[in-house]
Amino acid sequence: MNAPYDGIDFHRPTQTAKDAEYILQALNARRVAGGGPFTHRAEKLLQDIIQAKRVLLTTSCTDALEMAALLLDVGPGDEVILPSFTFTSTANAFALRGAKIVFADSRPDTLNLDETQVETLVSQRTKVIVPVHYAGISCEMDALNAIAAASGSVVLEDNAHGLFGTYKGKPLGSLGAMATQSFHESKNITCGEGGALAFNDTRYVARAEILREKGTNRSAFFRGEVDKYTWVDVGSSFVISDLLAAYLTAQLEGAAVAQAHRKQAFNRYMTELAGVAAKHDVKLPTVPAYCEPAYHLFFMQMPTGAHRDALIKYLRERKIWSVFHYVPLHLSPEGQKLGGRLGSCPVVESAAERLIRLPFHSTLAGADQDRVIQVVAEYCAKHV
Ligand SMILES: Cc1ncc(COP(=O)(O)O)c(C=O)c1O
CATH class of the missing domain: 3.40.640.10 (Type I PLP-dependent aspartate aminotransferase-like (Major domain))
Structure with a gap:
């Protein structure tokens, strides 16, 4: 069973x-x-x-x-x-x-x-x-x-x-x-x-x-x-x-096995989400030619913050767990006490609102990754 x-x-x-x-x-x-x-x-x-x-x-x-x-x-x-x-x-x-x-x-x-x-x-x-x-x-x-x-x-x-x-x-x-x-x-x-x-x-x-x-x-x-x-x-x-x-x-x-898996999973997201990204103004990670990533996490930037929040919810309703990443430090309560103010880091302010991290780990199964890619594509086709 x-x-x-x-x-x-x-x-x-x-x-x-x-x-x-x-x-x-x-x-x-x-x-x-x-x-x-x-x-x-x-x-x-x-x-x-x-x-x-x-x-x-x-x-x-x-x-x-x-x-x-x-x-x-x-x-x-x-x-x-x-x-x-x-x-x-x-x-x-x-x-x-x-x-x-x-x-x-x-x-x-x-x-x-x-x-x-x-x-x-x-x-x-x-x-x-x-x-x-x-x-x-x-x-x-x-x-x-x-x-x-x-x-x-x-x-x-x-x-x-x-x-x-x-x-x-x-x-x-x-x-x-x-x-x-x-x-x-x-x-x-x-x-x-x-x-x-x-x-x-x-x-x-x-x-x-x-x-x-x-x-x-x-x-x-x-x-x-x-x-x-x-x-x-x-x-x-x-x-x-x-x-x-x-x-x-x-x-x-034992790290080589984990790293090989992460590299393959990262590249698969990059390849298989490329079409969806181009069509719906979704931004995938940029990897400069002279950098080999550590393959720590996989993120995308949605066109708006509302789409990011809605995609996290859409995935969650299908039992796929994804998260946002970093509340900008300069806008956090402690950061503001230290002088941080809205508008001082516009790139971060915009990216943090739109960024979503997809499931990513050293044993992510191919079938699970297929499902994540399919649901992201489905959300974008219906809503973006
Ligand atoms: C960029 C960065 N620095 C430092 C830390 C803190 O690491 P630790 O939990 O090992 O103290 C983290 C934790 O996620 C991090 O993302």
């Missing part, structure tokens, strides 16, 4: 063959706190993928961003330029340190940080520029790095969406001084909750180890470099359990 039809999930966490085996290995080794063998193994795997000089696992991408803000000594009087079209954590890390958040608009094609806007917003007080590679498609990193170099600011990539993507052949996460990663269950690979801070500039590493370990030189102690460990700097508890690092190790080792 067939299982009752319960619809098409928007998302499912990626699973790999070894998730449970490695978690059990960590349990049986009785080595479940941070800094254990799986932590080192996952950090090395990530280092190779990102081609970073060093990677430190953290409890989340949010924590990696907060660690980066501490490392860069961001404080009152400093300005941080970031896209309005991002998750709250990108801004929180710097708002928590008392910096001024400067929201930038997005490019209309990729919806990424608009480098021409950044050029106009940069000032002597700009300490950090934070590109977010939306959906795993790269920002214009050459231009952003040039602006940062000219202004003496630091580029920190919020690479929550970008693991496995590339820009001009270089891995996303290897293009700024530092990059943050997320392994939340919504990401391409996961350990439930987790993150990492990757370093391309090694000057930050020694202090980062201390900040991550509650302000102590515990890492140096375990390497035998000091004979006792003590409080040497500010810090917090950003270390991930080896149980979660074991889960992440399995995911990193």
Whole structure:
């Protein structure tokens, strides 16, 4: 008998063959706190993928961003330029340190940080520029790095969406001084909750180890470099359990299968929705020729906000789960307290109203994808 039809999930966490085996290995080794063998193994795997000089696992991408803000000594009087079209954590890390958040608009094609806007917003007080590679498609990193170099600011990539993507052949996460990663269950690979801070500039590493370990030189102690460990700097508890690092190790080792599936599903949406998009003024993602996406998510922009809301409802009535993405930060209640106002980021304001994310994950079945495509086409034919 067939299982009752319960619809098409928007998302499912990626699973790999070894998730449970490695978690059990960590349990049986009785080595479940941070800094254990799986932590080192996952950090090395990530280092190779990102081609970073060093990677430190953290409890989340949010924590990696907060660690980066501490490392860069961001404080009152400093300005941080970031896209309005991002998750709250990108801004929180710097708002928590008392910096001024400067929201930038997005490019209309990729919806990424608009480098021409950044050029106009940069000032002597700009300490950090934070590109977010939306959906795993790269920002214009050459231009952003040039602006940062000219202004003496630091580029920190919020690479929550970008693991496995590339820009001009270089891995996303290897293009700024530092990059943050997320392994939340919504990401391409996961350990439930987790993150990492990757370093391309090694000057930050020694202090980062201390900040991550509650302000102590515990890492140096375990390497035998000091004979006792003590409080040497500010810090917090950003270390991930080896149980979660074991889960992440399995995911990193099994990522190729998940990525191949996501690439195929992304390209299928692109090909099979192209006709509908052209006919009904629906915008599919733009992928510059020199970018390989990370295939994190699939989105479309409907011609109007009313159509976006109606399509989400139309899909839901057919048990297909889709979602909107990012309430622009500059228009959020907290963003407005920080000076955000309607009209200051018109591209983001329009895109956020019209954007819909379709079901997309590492095991999306072909038949389910067919159904999503068919229902989107049906809605557009009837209503747009
Ligand atoms: C762009 C971006 N940055 C940061 C985060 C925060 O990640 P985490 O949940 O690992 O803290 C997210 C979460 O979705 C995100 O989309």
